[in-house]
Amino acid sequence: MSVTQAPFPIATPAAAAEAAERGAPGLLRRLPSSRVAMVGLSLVLFWVVLALLAPVLPLASPNAQDYAAIGHPGSSAAHLLGVDPLGRDVLSRLIWGARTVLAVAPIAVVTAYIVGCAMGLLAGYYRGWVDVVVSRVSDVILSFPVVVLYVILIANIGPSALNIVVAAVLASAPGIARIVRGLVLSLVNQEFVAAAELRRESDLYIMLVELLPNCRGPLITDFCLRLGYITIAIGTLGFLGLGLPPPTPDWGGMIKQGTAMLTVYPHMSLYPAFAIVSLVLGFNLLADGLTELSMSD
Amino acid sequence: MPLLSIQDLRVEYRTSSGRMVVIPDFSLDIEPGESVGLVGESGCGKSTLLMAIMRYLGRNGSIPQGRILFEGRDLVALAEPELRQIRGSRIAIVYQEPATALNPSLTIGRQLMEVPQLHGASGRDARAAVVRVLADVHLPDAASIMRRYPHQISGGQKQRVVLALALLANPSLLLLDEPTTGLDVTVAAAVLDLVNELRRKYGTALVYVSHNLGVIAQVCDRVGVMYAGELVEDAAVDSLFTYPRHPYTRGLIASLPRIGADKRSAPLVPIPGVVPSPAELRQGCSFARRCRDADTGLCRTAAIPLRAATDTHLVRCNRFEHLEPLAVPFDVAMPQATSSEPIMEAHDLTRSFRLGRSHLLANDRLDITAQRGRVLAVVGESGSGKTTFARILTGLDQATGGMLRFKGKEIGRTLVRRRTRAQVAAIQMVFQNPDGTLNPSHRVGRPLGRALRRFGIARGRKAIEARVRELLEMVRLQPSVRHSLPRQLSGGQKQRIAIARAFAGNPELLIADEPVSALDVSVQAAVINLLLGIQADSGTTMVFISHDLVLVRYLADEVVVMYLGRVMESGPVEALFAPPYHPYTEALLSAVPLPEPGSGGRRIRLEGEIPSPLDPPPGCRFAGRCPRKVGAVCDTVPPPAREGAEGHLIFCHIPIEELRLVPAVVERGDAELVNVGAE
Numbered sequence: 001m002s003v004t005q006a007p008f009p010i011a012t013p014a015a016a017a018e019a020a021e022r023g024a025p026g027l028l029r030r031l032p033s034s035r036v037a038m039v040g041l042s043l044v045l046f047w048v049v050l051a052l053l054a055p056v057l058p059l060a061s062p063n064a065q066d067y068a069a070i071g072h073p074g075s076s077a078a079h080l081l082g083v084d085p086l087g088r089d090v091l092s093r094l095i096w097g098a099r100t101v102l103a104v105a106p107i108a109v110v111t112a113y114i115v116g117c118a119m120g121l122l123a124g125y126y127r128g129w130v131d132v133v134v135s136r137v138s139d140v141i142l143s144f145p146v147v148v149l150y151v152i153l154i155a156n157i158g159p160s161a162l163n164i165v166v167a168a169v170l171a172s173a174p175g176i177a178r179i180v181r182g183l184v185l186s187l188v189n190q191e192f193v194a195a196a197e198l199r200r201e202s203d204l205y206i207m208l209v210e211l212l213p214n215c216r217g218p219l220i221t222d223f224c225l226r227l228g229y230i231t232i233a234i235g236t237l238g239f240l241g242l243g244l245p246p247p248t249p250d251w252g253g254m255i256k257q258g259t260a261m262l263t264v265y266p267h268m269s270l271y272p273a274f275a276i277v278s279l280v281l282g283f284n285l286l287a288d289g290l291t292e293l294s295m296s297d
Numbered sequence: 298m299p300l301l302s303i304q305d306l307r308v309e310y311r312t313s314s315g316r317m318v319v320i321p322d323f324s325l326d327i328e329p330g331e332s333v334g335l336v337g338e339s340g341c342g343k344s345t346l347l348m349a350i351m352r353y354l355g356r357n358g359s360i361p362q363g364r365i366l367f368e369g370r371d372l373v374a375l376a377e378p379e380l381r382q383i384r385g386s387r388i389a390i391v392y393q394e395p396a397t398a399l400n401p402s403l404t405i406g407r408q409l410m411e412v413p414q415l416h417g418a419s420g421r422d423a424r425a426a427v428v429r430v431l432a433d434v435h436l437p438d439a440a441s442i443m444r445r446y447p448h449q450i451s452g453g454q455k456q457r458v459v460l461a462l463a464l465l466a467n468p469s470l471l472l473l474d475e476p477t478t479g480l481d482v483t484v485a486a487a488v489l490d491l492v493n494e495l496r497r498k499y500g501t502a503l504v505y506v507s508h509n510l511g512v513i514a515q516v517c518d519r520v521g522v523m524y525a526g527e528l529v530e531d532a533a534v535d536s537l538f539t540y541p542r543h544p545y546t547r548g549l550i551a552s553l554p555r556i557g558a559d560k561r562s563a564p565l566v567p568i569p570g571v572v573p574s575p576a577e578l579r580q581g582c583s584f585a586r587r588c589r590d591a592d593t594g595l596c597r598t599a600a601i602p603l604r605a606a607t608d609t610h611l612v613r614c615n616r617f618e619h620l621e622p623l624a625v626p627f628d629v630a631m632p633q634a635t636s637s638e639p640i641m642e643a644h645d646l647t648r649s650f651r652l653g654r655s656h657l658l659a660n661d662r663l664d665i666t667a668q669r670g671r672v673l674a675v676v677g678e679s680g681s682g683k684t685t686f687a688r689i690l691t692g693l694d695q696a697t698g699g700m701l702r703f704k705g706k707e708i709g710r711t712l713v714r715r716r717t718r719a720q721v722a723a724i725q726m727v728f729q730n731p732d733g734t735l736n737p738s739h740r741v742g743r744p745l746g747r748a749l750r751r752f753g754i755a756r757g758r759k760a761i762e763a764r765v766r767e768l769l770e771m772v773r774l775q776p777s778v779r780h781s782l783p784r785q786l787s788g789g790q791k792q793r794i795a796i797a798r799a800f801a802g803n804p805e806l807l808i809a810d811e812p813v814s815a816l817d818v819s820v821q822a823a824v825i826n827l828l829l830g831i832q833a834d835s836g837t838t839m840v841f842i843s844h845d846l847v848l849v850r851y852l853a854d855e856v857v858v859m860y861l862g863r864v865m866e867s868g869p870v871e872a873l874f875a876p877p878y879h880p881y882t883e884a885l886l887s888a889v890p891l892p893e894p895g896s897g898g899r900r901i902r903l904e905g906e907i908p909s910p911l912d913p914p915p916g917c918r919f920a921g922r923c924p925r926k927v928g929a930v931c932d933t934v935p936p937p938a939r940e941g942a943e944g945h946l947i948f949c950h951i952p953i954e955e956l957r958l959v960p961a962v963v964e965r966g967d968a969e970l971v972n973v974g975a976e
Contacts, residue, residue, distance in 0.1 A: 191728035192736040194693055195744060195798065197713055199751045200721050213738035 027220060027293055037289020040224075043282025047275075051098040060089040062096040062249045073265050082267050084257055090268065094275050097249040101279065104161050105230040108168035109223060116173040117215075120180025121207040125188060135181070138174030146171055150233055154242040161244060164237065168230050179222060183215040221290045228283035235276045251276050298369070299326040300502050301350070301470055306363035308342070308349050308526075310575075317575040319345045320526040323363070329469065332496060332503040334517035334534070336510060336549065338817040340572045342526035343506045347472045350504070351390055352380050367470070386416060389463035393475040395455035398462075399447040405458055406443025412465040430461045433498065434491060451906045453484035460491065464499060471496075473505045477512060481678040482844055483903045486888035489515055490902065508817060510553060511890030514538055519609075522546045525573050525583040528603065532610040534894045542612040544588045544620060552822035553892060554851035559870070560829055565851070567823035571787060582614070590620050640838050641667040641690070641806055645699030646709060648685050655911040659685040661862040661918075662699060667806065667855075672832065672839045674853035674870070676846060676885070680907050682862040683842045687808045690840065691726050692716050703806065722752040722802030727828075729811040731791040735783035741794045742779025745769075748801035768797040772827060789820035796828060800835070807832065810842045825852065846889050850874055855944075858882050861910050861918040868945030877939075877956035879947045880925040886962040901962075917950065927951060 031037050050057075060066070060079070065087040069076065073083045081090040123134035141149070153167040187193065188211065196210050237243045238252020246253065251272040258268030308320040320342045327333050335343045348354055350365055352372055365372040367388065372380065392398050400408055406427065413423040431439040434457040447455060456476060463471055473492070477485035493516055496503055505516050513520055513534070520537045522530040522545060530543040541547045548568035555563065570587040573579075581597040582588070588596070595615045603613045648660040660682045667673040675683045688694035689701060692713030701709030703724065713721055728734045735741055745765045749755045755764045766776040772793040783791055792812055799807055809828060813821040829852055832839050843849050849856055850870060857867040858879065866879035873882065884901045903922045914920070920931035927950045938946045939953040947956060 190733040191730055192734060192744075194691075194726070194728065195734065195795075196736075196747075197693060198691055198721065198725060199744075199748050200713065200716075200718065201747070201751065210736055214736070216738075 027217065027290060030293055031289070034289035034293050036285050036292060040282045040285025040287070040289055043278050044286060047098045047279050047282070048102060050095050051102050054095045054099055057095065059092040059095060062092045063088060063247045073261075074267065081271050082265070084254065084268050085261060086257070090254070090271055093249040093254060094251070094271060097251045097254065097272065098275070098279075100161075100244060100248060100250055101231055101234055104164055104234060105227050108165040108230050109172070109226050111165055112169040112172035112226070113176055113219075113223065115169055116176025117180050117212065117219075119173060119177035121184060121211060123177065124181040124184025125203065125207050125211065131181070134177060138177055141170065141174045142178075146229075146233065147236055150237055151240060151242065154237055159237070159242045159245055164234060164243075168233065171233075172226055172230070176219075176222070176226075179218060180212075180215055183218060184211050187211055187214055217294050221287045221294070224283050224287035224290065228280040228287070231276060231280050231283065299366075300329040300331075300368065301325075301327040301504075302364075302366040303346075303350070304364045304366065306346075306349060306365060307361055308345055308354065309359050309361060310354075311357045311359070315576065318526070319575045320349070321579065323526065323528060325521060325528060325531070327470070327502055327504065330496075330500045330502055331519065332505065332517045334505045334507065334513035334520045335523055336507060336513055336520060337523035338508065338549075338572050338819055340574075341523045342575075343523050344474055345526075346523070347390065347474055347504065347506060350472060351384060351388065385412065385468075386466040387468055388470045388472065389466065389468040390472040391456075391459050391463050391474065391476050393478050395452060395459045395476075396447070398459045399455060401447050403446075404443065405445055405447065405450070409443065409458070409462060409465065412462060416466060426465060427461075430465050431458075433464070433495060434458070434461045435487075436461070452480055453488065453906050456480065456488055457491065460488075460495065464495060464501070467499060468501060471501045471503050473503060475507055478507070478509070481907065482846070482885055482888045483678065484906060485512075486890065486900075487902050489890060490900075492516055509890065510538075510549060510818070510892040514892045514894045515890045522549070525579075526575065527583060527613065528611075529584065529613045530611065531603070532606075532612075536607065536610045538892060538894055540610070542606050542610065542617040542620075543584075543614050544590055544617075545584050547620070548587075549818060550892065552819045554822075554825075554847050555892075558851060560852050565822035565826055567821075567826060568819035569823075590616055592616060638669045639666045640669040640704060641665075641840075642702045643686075643699065643709075644701075646686070646689065646696050646701050647698035648682075648689060648694065649697050652911065657910050658862045658913060659910070660689070660696070661913075663859075663862075663864055665857050665864065665867070667838050667840055669805075669838050670836045671854040672829075672841055672852055674841045674843060674849040674856045675859060676843060676849050676856060677859035678844055678885075678907055680861065680910055681859040682910075683859055684810060685862075686859075687726065687810050687840065687842055690806070690808055691724055692721070718752060722754075723805045724808070725799040725802060725804040725806075726808040726810065727792070727795050727799050727812045729814060731788040731795070731815055732783075734795045735791055737783050739782075740780050741783055741786065741791075742769075744798050745779070745794070745801055748798055752802035754802060764801075768801055771800065771831060772797045787820075788816050789824055792816065792824050793827065796824075796831070800831060800837075803835070804837055806838045806840065808840045808842070811844070812841075813848075814843070814845065821848075846885055858885070861907065861913060863918045864946075864948065865919060866945075866947045868941065872942045872945035876959045876961055877941050877947060877953055878959060878962070879949055879956075880923050880951070881919045883959065883962055884924065917948070925951060 031041065066079070066083055066089070067087050069079055069083040070085070070087040073085070075082050079089050079091065081094070084090055084093065119134045123131040149171050150167050153170060154163060157163045157166065193206060193210055196206050234243060235252035238250040239256045241256065243250045243252050254272035255269045262269055303323055303325045306320060306323040307318065310317045310319055323346065335346065337343055349360060350372065354360070360373050363373065367383065372383070409427040410423040413426045414420070418426065427443065428439040431442060436442050436454060436457050442450065450458070477488050480488060489512060495501070503516070505513065507513050517534050520532060520534050521528050522543060524545050530537065530541070530546050537546065541550055551566040552568060554565055568587055573583060573586070581599060582591070582601045585591040585596040591597070601613050601615055603611045606612050606617060643663050643665040646660055646663040647658065650657040650659060663686060675686065677683050685694065689696050689709060692708065692711060695712055696709035699709065700707055703720070708716065708720065735744065742765050745768055746761045749761050749764050755761045765779055769776050769778060774790065774793055778790070786794070812828065813824050816824060825848070841849070841853060853870045855868065856870050856873045858865045858873070858881065860881050865881045866873060874886070878886070884903050887901045901924055903924065905922055908921055914932055916930070916932040916934050917923070917936045920926055923931065930950055936948045936950050938948055939956065941947055941953060947953065949956065
């Protein structure tokens with residue numbers, strides 16, 4: 001028996017009600033009790049709210065060029081965070097850029113999750129040759145450095161929001177599959193799965209209804225972390241010129257455009273860099289907080 | 298002066314839902330060399346008490362009151378460096394799970410030698426000390442054991458190593474927390490013998506925590522019964538088992554099946570209710586709510602003092618002189634099923650697994666028949682192939698040879714997916730582990746409703762809902778329980794749900810795979826009574842898989858004893874528990890720790906452990922450990938079937954006349970219920 005836990009194995013009404021709050025679904029409900037998670041959530045929500053309000057905020061158009069400001073690109077009353085080398089408002093591009101990231105990243109991660117969970121469930125539940133195929137394919141993909149993988153893919157299929165999603169799915173699904181497979185392997189020999197088989201439930205029912213819901217604890221944390229990774233990846237692709245096609249505001253692309261004047265006007269690159277850092281930090285802190293909450297059970 | 302004197306000890310835990318008083322006020326003295334047992338259900342604070350003595354309460358535990366005087370020093374007041382001096386050298390502890398007590402990445406020798414070296418011995422002296430202690434725990438080939446890593450030795454050997462580890466510093470107090478739980482019966486019996494022997498040799502005082510009254514009766518001089526963190530009875534071991542005085546102790550003893558007793562002559566009497574949570578307010582006697590003899594005025598107001606019934610017998614009960622003899626709570630009279638129509642017949646049933654170039658014969662040419670409406674018990678230690686047999690029956694696995702007929706139809710090679718709906722509904726199973734049997738993400742009503750729908754028992758939401766309620770009533774649970782999540786239920790409640798689920802499709806054959814082995818004795822009795830009641834009412838045939846011979850004696854009509862995938866002996870239950878015995882059955886019977894002090898009886902201790910089932914020898918599977926091995930014939934020739942009484946088969950080379958000469962291992966237990974109060 002663990003020393004640090006008080007041994008109360010028998011449920012009483014009070015204890016039961018409390019126990020019901022625990023576990024994976026309760027994880028999100030108990031979020032407010034983790035300070036780390038709340039800091040992370042605030043950072044993420046900060047950008048979400050700005051992105052949602054972008055059309056109604058009193059901002060210059062992100063693509064409008066103010067030729068007069070190009071000579072003095074620093075902060076001014078008209079451009080709070082200055083302008084970029086083409087005279088476009090940095091603040092406006094940051095906020096509109098948040099819309100791109102916050103649309104593309106979740107779509108990419110959710111799609112990757114659908115593919116990854118399917119792979120992991122099939123491999124873990126059927127084992128045998130299905131497992132061999134899924135695991136080997138995953139191993140091959142995971143053996144590439146992620147950035148190299150993205151660059152190769154996007155360079156070949158061309159930069160667009162859809163292609164970023166496709167690349168993200170290819171790069172992330174194997175990792176997700178590996179987590180799900182491990183969780184399924186630990187669950188599949190439990191007796192409730194045998195009990196379901198003794199009701200002649202279909203394989204699909206067992207995988208989706210009996211197995212998948214019990215994987216959600218670790219997956220919620222992983223989901224947040226992956227949002228962070230994808231945010232970095234989108235930034236990297238933008239920086240390498242493989243992001244969204246111009247003139248779409250894109251944080252990675254903004255950093256790149258600013259590098260030419262980095263020594264004179266660092267703000268052009270620093271503000272978008274801070275934006276990426278804060279959003280990724282937000283996702284990571286959220287993931288840390290969720291892990292901490294699930295450990296404190 | 299006592300070696301250990303616990304005075305007015307209070308132990309609390311801080312949790313998210315407030316302060317939990319796990320032990321409110323506890324006092325106990327232990328003399329040097331004395332062996333004290335602590336019994337009680339889980340959640341009564343036994344392990345917490347040991348942890349408090351070791352001062353290992355964890356960050357959220359505290360001792361706000363009381364003293365723990367050990368050799369005159371108060372452990373509660375000592376600082377960490379001084380405690381470290383005492384732990385391991387003066388007080389040692391052995392935990393339940395030997396596997397986790399050893400570091401998997403260090404050799405056994407290295408871990409053992411650490412102890413004397415830590416106390417300043419040179420390498421050579423340390424080695425000598427380790428070799429000596431290993432010999433004491435009957436691990437004679439010390440050099441070879443010391444070179445190995447924990448995963449290279451068996452569970453029984455690990456527990457011996459852990460005992461050696463505890464004894465190395467020659468402690469004056471040894472704390473044992475369920476050291477034999479989880480070991481096989483024959484292995485556990487050998488470990489118990491060892492504990493007794495070492496205690497005499499080293500003169501160590503013991504605190505032995507166990508939920509198994511039989512084990513306590515074999516090892517201890519004195520027994521403390523704990524309930525809800527309190528000591529409710531404290532008596533010399535003979536006195537406790539002959540005249541248990543506290544209603545809780547009497548309940549514990551009455552909920553145990555007694556060897557020789559069966560369900561028709563001496564039904565089990567469970568203790569109703571559960572141990573109160575430490576978060577609940579206490580008023581009066583903490584057992585009053587579950588006590589049949591509680592008196593509202595006397596028992597529910599003031600705290601109850603520990604009173605002396607005799608010089609050596611203390612009891613915390615106001616009414617111990619006036620207790621009624623225990624009565625059977627409801628009529629569990631079991632009709633004797635008389636039919637002898639076989640519903641399931643296995644003939645030469647074989648399941649082999651290929652492991653590289655070796656073959657593992659999990660089931661080897663089994664001949665087993667279950668009669669309709671009766672209870673067939675399959676007995677054996679781990680690795681005997683009981684569960685494989687159950688899996689083939691249910692269709693979760695398939696046989697590789699032989700035949701298996703259910704109601705005349707061959708099903709041995711038909712996996713559950715290829716069976717008809719009726720066949721699947723007809724053979725259902727209750728699993729061993731209450732924590733794995735229900736999906737943690739689903740409300741517990743869900744599998745019941747699902748089973749009803751899948752088997753076409755009920756259609757439409759209303760009808761299913763109504764039938765779910767009936768099923769829950771049948772297992773004596775509140776209908777509202779169906780909305781709970783499994784983690785909100787106790788182990789016994791979870792097993793009740795599992796029973797309801799198995800009966801949802803009106804099965805004809807129910808397989809119960811050690812359904813109560815993970816439950817407390819008091820709960821065991823209730824679940825067993827429930828299972829037997831439903832089985833008898835519905836006329837369902839039951840295959841009951843167990844390693845617990847006493848329980849099998851209690852509930853079975855026929856018994857099959859298995860060892861390493863082979864049937865050793867089979868027959869009617871009465872025939873099996875009387876001579877002639879198969880030598881393995883005889884050893885199993887003599888290994889059962891009986892809750893009757895001094896009832897050692899004849900002891901047959903098996904050497905070694907269950908061998909590997911890979912590539913077995915052609916002769917008798919048991920030959921390697923058999924104390925009555927005839928000779929080379931046992932290794933080379935499969936044993937013939939010897940017929941004892943009618944239908945009683947013993948597979949052994951020893952002639953039946955010679956087997957008959959063996960005296961009974963256990964006397965037929967008297968069928969009376971616990972007789973208390975009258976002296």
